[in-house]
Amino acid sequence: MSRRKRMMEDLDQDIRDHLERETEDNIERGMSPEEAHYAALRKFGNVTRIKEETREVWSFVWLEQLLQDVRFGLRMLRKSPGFTLVAVITLALGIGANTAIFSMVNSVLLRPLAYREAQQLYLVREIIPELSQTYPTLPANLPNFRVWQRECHSFDEVAIVTSLDMTLTGHGESEQVAGGLASANLFDVLGIVPQLGRTFLPQEDTPGKDHAVMLTNSFWRDRFQGDPKMLGRSITLDGKPFQVVGILPASFRFPKGAQFGALTEFHPRTDYFKPLGLDPKQFSPLGEFDYAAIARLKPGTSAAQALAELNVIQARIAKEAKQGVGLRAEIIPLESEVVGPTRRGLLLLLGGVGAVLLIVCLNLANLLLVRVPARVREAGIRTALGASRARLARQLLTESALLAILGGVFGIGLAYFGLHWLVAVAPPNLPRLDEVHVDARVLWFTVLLTMLTGILFGALPAWRVAHAEPQQALKAGAVTITEGRPARRLRESLIGFEVGVGILLLIVAGLLTTSMFHLLGVDKGFTAEHALVVDVSLPPQSYTKPEQKEESYNNVLARVRALPGVSYAGWISRPPLEGQEQVDAINVPGRSTKDLQAPIANYRYMSPGYFQSMGIALRQGRLIEQVDRDRHVAVISESIAKNVWPGENPLGKQFHPGSDDRPLMQVIGVVADIRTVALDEPPLLMVYLPARMASQNYASLVVRSTIVPASLGAAVRGAIRSVDSGVPIRHLRPMTEIVSESVGVRRFQMGLASLFAIFALLLAALGIYGVVGYSVARRRQELGIRMALGAQGSDLRNLVLLQGMSPVVVGWAAGVIAALAAGGLIRGLLFGVSAQDPLTIAGVTFVVLVTVALACYIPARRAMKVDPMVALRYE
Amino acid sequence: MSTKELRERIELLQGTLDLLILRTLLLGPAHGHAIAKAIEFKSDDVLQVEQGSLYPALHRLIKRRWISVQEGTSENNRRAKFYRLTARGRRQLEVETSKWDKLAGAIARILRPAEQGGES
Numbered sequence: 001m002s003r004r005k006r007m008m009e010d011l012d013q014d015i016r017d018h019l020e021r022e023t024e025d026n027i028e029r030g031m032s033p034e035e036a037h038y039a040a041l042r043k044f045g046n047v048t049r050i051k052e053e054t055r056e057v058w059s060f061v062w063l064e065q066l067l068q069d070v071r072f073g074l075r076m077l078r079k080s081p082g083f084t085l086v087a088v089i090t091l092a093l094g095i096g097a098n099t100a101i102f103s104m105v106n107s108v109l110l111r112p113l114a115y116r117e118a119q120q121l122y123l124v125r126e127i128i129p130e131l132s133q134t135y136p137t138l139p140a141n142l143p144n145f146r147v148w149q150r151e152c153h154s155f156d157e158v159a160i161v162t163s164l165d166m167t168l169t170g171h172g173e174s175e176q177v178a179g180g181l182a183s184a185n186l187f188d189v190l191g192i193v194p195q196l197g198r199t200f201l202p203q204e205d206t207p208g209k210d211h212a213v214m215l216t217n218s219f220w221r222d223r224f225q226g227d228p229k230m231l232g233r234s235i236t237l238d239g240k241p242f243q244v245v246g247i248l249p250a251s252f253r254f255p256k257g258a259q260f261g262a263l264t265e266f267h268p269r270t271d272y273f274k275p276l277g278l279d280p281k282q283f284s285p286l287g288e289f290d291y292a293a294i295a296r297l298k299p300g301t302s303a304a305q306a307l308a309e310l311n312v313i314q315a316r317i318a319k320e321a322k323q324g325v326g327l328r329a330e331i332i333p334l335e336s337e338v339v340g341p342t343r344r345g346l347l348l349l350l351g352g353v354g355a356v357l358l359i360v361c362l363n364l365a366n367l368l369l370v371r372v373p374a375r376v377r378e379a380g381i382r383t384a385l386g387a388s389r390a391r392l393a394r395q396l397l398t399e400s401a402l403l404a405i406l407g408g409v410f411g412i413g414l415a416y417f418g419l420h421w422l423v424a425v426a427p428p429n430l431p432r433l434d435e436v437h438v439d440a441r442v443l444w445f446t447v448l449l450t451m452l453t454g455i456l457f458g459a460l461p462a463w464r465v466a467h468a469e470p471q472q473a474l475k476a477g478a479v480t481i482t483e484g485r486p487a488r489r490l491r492e493s494l495i496g497f498e499v500g501v502g503i504l505l506l507i508v509a510g511l512l513t514t515s516m517f518h519l520l521g522v523d524k525g526f527t528a529e530h531a532l533v534v535d536v537s538l539p540p541q542s543y544t545k546p547e548q549k550e551e552s553y554n555n556v557l558a559r560v561r562a563l564p565g566v567s568y569a570g571w572i573s574r575p576p577l578e579g580q581e582q583v584d585a586i587n588v589p590g591r592s593t594k595d596l597q598a599p600i601a602n603y604r605y606m607s608p609g610y611f612q613s614m615g616i617a618l619r620q621g622r623l624i625e626q627v628d629r630d631r632h633v634a635v636i637s638e639s640i641a642k643n644v645w646p647g648e649n650p651l652g653k654q655f656h657p658g659s660d661d662r663p664l665m666q667v668i669g670v671v672a673d674i675r676t677v678a679l680d681e682p683p684l685l686m687v688y689l690p691a692r693m694a695s696q697n698y699a700s701l702v703v704r705s706t707i708v709p710a711s712l713g714a715a716v717r718g719a720i721r722s723v724d725s726g727v728p729i730r731h732l733r734p735m736t737e738i739v740s741e742s743v744g745v746r747r748f749q750m751g752l753a754s755l756f757a758i759f760a761l762l763l764a765a766l767g768i769y770g771v772v773g774y775s776v777a778r779r780r781q782e783l784g785i786r787m788a789l790g791a792q793g794s795d796l797r798n799l800v801l802l803q804g805m806s807p808v809v810v811g812w813a814a815g816v817i818a819a820l821a822a823g824g825l826i827r828g829l830l831f832g833v834s835a836q837d838p839l840t841i842a843g844v845t846f847v848v849l850v851t852v853a854l855a856c857y858i859p860a861r862r863a864m865k866v867d868p869m870v871a872l873r874y875e
Numbered sequence: 876m877s878t879k880e881l882r883e884r885i886e887l888l889q890g891t892l893d894l895l896i897l898r899t900l901l902l903g904p905a906h907g908h909a910i911a912k913a914i915e916f917k918s919d920d921v922l923q924v925e926q927g928s929l930y931p932a933l934h935r936l937i938k939r940r941w942i943s944v945q946e947g948t949s950e951n952n953r954r955a956k957f958y959r960l961t962a963r964g965r966r967q968l969e970v971e972t973s974k975w976d977k978l979a980g981a982i983a984r985i986l987r988p989a990e991q992g993g994e995s
Contacts, residue, residue: 007937010944011930014907014956018926021908045927053931057938 004058011054019044048385065391069398076399083371084403087364090763091407094360095453096414097756099438099446101353103419104426105346106445107436113335114253114435116191117296121334122303123261124148124158124293124310128286129326134600134684135583137330139264140293143280144317144327145183148293151313154306156298159186160291163266164274165698166237167539167728171223176537176728177237178267179213180254184275187214187248189296197231197246200275210277213242217250219271239541242274257429258579259338260292265579268428285321294334307331338431344828345749352508352756355501357449359760361457362498363767368400368461369491370774375461376468393466400458401451408450415446425751427744460490491771496811498767502760503815503848504822509757510840511830512750518832519743525674525683526576527615531735532709533575534701534716536727546695550629552723553607556701559719561609565707570609571699575735576674577742578700586644586687587656589664599643601636601685602676603657605696610688611635611671613704614735621651621669624690634665637673637686657687665689678742680831702735709734749829761848765855772804773859784868793864800863804856812848816841892932894975897960897968900942904959906949907933933958941967 019040026036044050077084112118125137126144145160152158164181167174180186184200192199195217204212213235215224224230234241256268297306310329318327336343379392387395416438423436464487543549553571560569574581585598610616611623619638634657641650654664665687673683701720705712713732720727740747776783783796823835833840899905899913910933911926936942941964947957960968 007934010956011934014930015927017906017953017955018908018911022926025912043926045925047927050927050930053928054934057931057934 004055007058008051008055011051015044015047015050049388065394066398069395070402072395073399073402077402083367086766087367087403088406088410090360090363091404091453092410092414093759094357095404095408095411095446095450096418097353097759098350098357098449099411099415099442100418100422101346101350101752102445103415103438103442104422104436105350106439106442108346108430108432109339109343110441111435111439113338113432114251115334118335119333120156120297120299121190122295122297122306122331123334123337124295125261125330125332126289126314127328127330129328131325131600135263137261138289139261140291141285141287141289142276142278142283142291143285144314145291145293146280147313147317148295148310152295152306152309154298154301154309156296157185157189158293158295159183159189160276160293161186161260161273162264162291163270165267165537166274167239167537167541168223168235168237169239169539169541170236174539174726174728175223176730177219177271178269179272179274180266180270181276182273186273186294189294192248192252194246195249196228197244199246200273204275205277207277207279210275211240211242212245213237213272213274214246214248215244215272216248216252216254216270218269220247223271236541237272237274239539248273253432253435255338255431259340259431260294260334261332261337263289263580263583264292285317286323286325286327295331303331303333340431341828342431342745345745348508348826348829349749349752349756352505352753355505356756356760356763357453358456359498359501359763359767361453362494362501363763363770364400364403364457365460366491366494366498366767367770368457369464369487369494370770372461372464372468372487375465379465379468389466393462396462396465397455397458400462401454404450404454404458407453408446411450412443412446422752425748427741427748429741430745430748464490488775492807495764495768495771496807496814498764499808499811499848499852500815500818502757502764503812503844504818505753505757505760506844506848507816507819507841508826509750509753510844511826511833511835511837512746512753514833514837514840515829515831516743516746516750519679519746520739522675522679522832524576524679524739525616525672526735528735528739530705530709531614532703532705532712532716532732533735533738534703534720534732535698535730536701536720537698537730538724539726539728540697542724542726543697549696552727553699555723556720557607557609559722560701560703560716563712563715563719565705565712566703567706568609568613568704570611570613570702571607572610572614572702573605573696573699575614575700575702575738576676577678577738580677580684584658586640586685587658587660587662588644589654589656589660599640599685601640601687603687603689605699606688606690608690610702613702615704616674617672619670619672621667623669623671624688628668628690631690632663632665633668633690635669635671635688636667637683638670639673639683640685640687641670643685657689679739680746709736746829746831761851765851768804768808768852769855769859772800772856773862775803776800776859776863779863780866783863783866784870787866788868796863796866797860800860801853801856804860805852808848808852808856812845816845891975892928893936894968894971896929896932896936896958897941897964897971900958900960900964901968904945904947904957906947906955906957910958936964939967940964 019037022040022043023033023036026039027033031039041047113121115121124140126140127137128135131138139162140160142160145158148155148158159182161180161182164179166177166179168177169175182200184202184205187194187199194214197214199214200212203209215230220226220230230244231247232244234243236242254266254270256266256270258265260266295306297303307329310331314327314329318325321327375396379387382392383389419436419438423433426433538549538552543552557569557571560566580602582603583600584603586601587598591598606624608623608625608628611618620641621635624633624635634655636650644650644655645653650667650670653667655667656662657665671686671688674686675681676684676686701716703709703712703716710733717729717732720729786796786799787793819841820836827835895914896910899910899917902913905913907929908926911929933942933944937944937958940961942958943961945957945959947955949955
């Protein structure tokens with residue numbers, strides 16, 4: 001550095017010498033001393049720039065200039081705190097929101113599942129073509145799984161798992177625990193190494209040798225305080241001892257709900273796994289499709305090859321079963337099944353939040369462009385003093401980069417809190433929610449995004465300043481520099497673009513909101529309001545006989561019905577929107593259809609009072625009453641009546657619930673169809689049977705009340721406890737909550753999309769307000785002259801309004817066209833509304849026009865109040 | 876003259892100016908003004924170097940150690956800084972000259988292929 005300093009001092013001397021010599025030469029040639037001096041200077045060129053260039057030779061120029069630019073930039077930002085504040089806040093919100101949403105996308109969609117080489121894992125589903133109308137694919141069944149294990153060479157290994165609830169006793173209060181019934185090789189297939197102990201041994205899959213369990217890490221920690229001595233000990237499940245053979249690592253993730261395919265429901269939290277302990281010979285190859293089958297593909301084998309091989313095996317199984325139905329298979333990458341339909345929604349949100357950031361950028365570009373004339377003067381002076389155009393552009397880009405970095409830093413902070421909030425408000429059935437966190441990829445994304453943002457909003461203004469003619473800027477002197485037509489056009493098109501993107505977002509959000517209303521307004525077939533649902537399970541070791549269960553169920557009903565505020569109460573084996581259960585054929589005697597070609601229905605066991613308490617309307621015949629408890633009678637849903645006995649009176653008709661050996665049931669009533677699985681899925685066929693209620697260990701008590709259902713909670717709980725304090729109560733919640741949870745993912749998407757859209761609208765309004773306001777301030781003189789020449793205040797206001805609104809109209813049209821064109825992309829996320837819904841578009845247009853008109857009107861009113869004398873005095 | 880033209884010319888001269896300086900110093904040490912004069916004179920004023928641009932070039936050459944700088948006294952007993960070709964600079968001059976010859980020859984052949992025989 002000192003060498004550089006010396007060299008630079010020498011340079012000053014050198015240049016002075018040089019100029020002196022040149023001046024002397026010029027004087028010799030006969031010029032006057034003054035003339036000679038200026039001629040020498042002219043010939044030498046710009047001294048400052050020459051020095052600058054020489055200094056560059058001796059320094060880490062870019063670094064030094066960067067520091068200089070940063071210092072200067074910070075000074076400029078401090079000088080206009082209002083602008084800086086708006087810029088940093090909007091950028092922080094934009095970048096923060098993008099980072100948070102990207103974290104979710106990254107964790108849910110991009111990061112591989114937490115299993116070894118997860119891309120090799122596939123879910124195997126079975127297809128019975130004759131059933132594919134109602135059930136396109138089915139989970140796997142046990143005997144077929146054994147056949148695949150033996151014969152399918154495309155798989156390294158296959159494992160199956162299904163959910164299994166048991167009651168844990170002997171550790172304080174008895175507790176309902178949720179587990180998985182898994183083939184012994186499940187953890188080998190997933191590539192999970194236990195934290196303590198071992199995984200299951202192959203022989204533990206056989207009946208009688210299956211008294212082993214592996215505990216999940218959270219269950220082990222919560223229930224057994226993470227005691228390592230638990231290993232090898234026995235715990236009591238359903239009254240039987242099970243030896244703890246292994247503890248799973250904390251990093252182990254297991255899906256919840258139907259993430260391992262439809263018809264396989266897992267609990268939100270899995271506590272333990274137990275080996276199968278089942279004999280495949282006891283199962284039919286074409287029944288009991290209950291298992292999620294997970295296969296690890298052999299390296300180098302394609303999914304198509306595996307499927308082809310599997311289908312050959314399936315065809316053979318079907319032929320040997322002689323049921324007259326076909327059997328095929330489907331294999332789906334496990335990852336895409338787990339993530340499922342969430343992918344599209346998340347990508348939509350990512351697009352939406354990206355659009356918000358785009359609007360932030362456009363807005364800032366516009367605000368910077370407004371400042372261009374002022375900067376052109378400054379740039380002109382600096383050019384005259386020897387700054388190069390590239391240097392000027394770099395200086396301005398440094399300023400915008402500084403803003404972006406400030407925004408990025410605050411944005412990451414916001415993202416951190418935002419992500420916590422997102423995870424907290426996200427519906428619990430959003431897949432992989434527990435894996436959401438900020439990792440290196442997210443941070444890189446943010447850094448890149450920040451840089452990109454800075455360039456995006458800074459480039460245009462920087463280019464305009466750097467390419468302005470400095471002479472013109474200087475010539476204009478103290479007089480306000482007027483903005484040319486092209487500059488105005490540019491800013492107006494930015495506004496138009498902004499409005500277009502905003503409209504697009506608003507339309508999408510509007511469509512999602514409309515869908516939500518349609519969904520909640522759909523005829524559910526039951527009445528969620530004023531219904532309370534209490535899930536209980538009778539511990540099997542103390543309830544061994546049906547009579548005991550029956551008595552308990554009846555006693556609870558009697559006590560609950562006696563509570564003040566309760567109008568009805570009834571038991572049901574599974575309430576609506578809680579998944580499918582007991583899916584079996586409706587087998588009408590005398591019809592030649594085989595088992596699997598008969599209509600398939602969901603069977604529910606219930607007590608009298610259920611229909612009234614769930615608010616399911618009777619259509620025909622009568623409801624189930626106390627006298628029916630031991631009779632072979634059934635109530636069916638309307639769809640069954642229509643499908644199975646079209647044009648006939650269903651009352652008095654008979655059918656087997658499943659195979660021929662089951663007793664015949666007689667139809668005594670028809671009730672309304674209900675949304676069984678989800679509000680957006682059409683009703684399934686439902687059969688309600690009173691007869692086997694007493695065989696159930698798990699049931700839900702539904703209570704209809706005249707008061708707010710939640711306020712009944714404690715009383716109902718007390719009533720159940722007074723019958724048997726050993727009965728675990730799993731859940732107690734209003735039916736409305738179940739409904740609301742079932743649309744949680746949609747609500748989440750809708751909420752965020754609306755948030756982004758509103759933010760976008762406000763930003764666009766802010767941008768328009770800024771631009772129109774600026775143009776009014778700049779045109780004071782012109783407006784003053786117009787007024788002096790006789791224009792009315794209202795004329796001026798309308799003039800400003802018109803000019804302010806014209807880019808908005810163009811942007812609106814472009815946004816609507818884009819929304820119409822992009823409709824196909826979001827159709828899958830909508831319900832009961834077309835992607836081109838004119839009502840939504842009209843509504844959004846109205847909201848935008850009002851907002852924008854307001855943003856224009858405020859500055860336009862100022863135009864009305866221009867005092868011509870004051871305005872003209874400036875001249 | 877607009878800024879843009881000026882910039883293009885500087886770019887055009889970069890490197891070439893270095894070569895001219897080295898060539899001039901081959902005749903012996905000289906101060907800045909003398910180098911500028913020499914280049915103008917020898918090129919019959921065709922190469923109108925903006926004199927100032929000489930200095931960044933000189934410093935570049937010093938940094939590369941192709942020339943060195945010394946205090947000295949000029950013809951009329953004035954103190955001045957004298958630039959002198961170093962051994963490295965001499966070698967570099969040869970390299971640069973032969974490179975230049977090749978380039979100039981190649982460009983000449985491309986621009987006037989018909990007169991190739993007549994020229995020489």
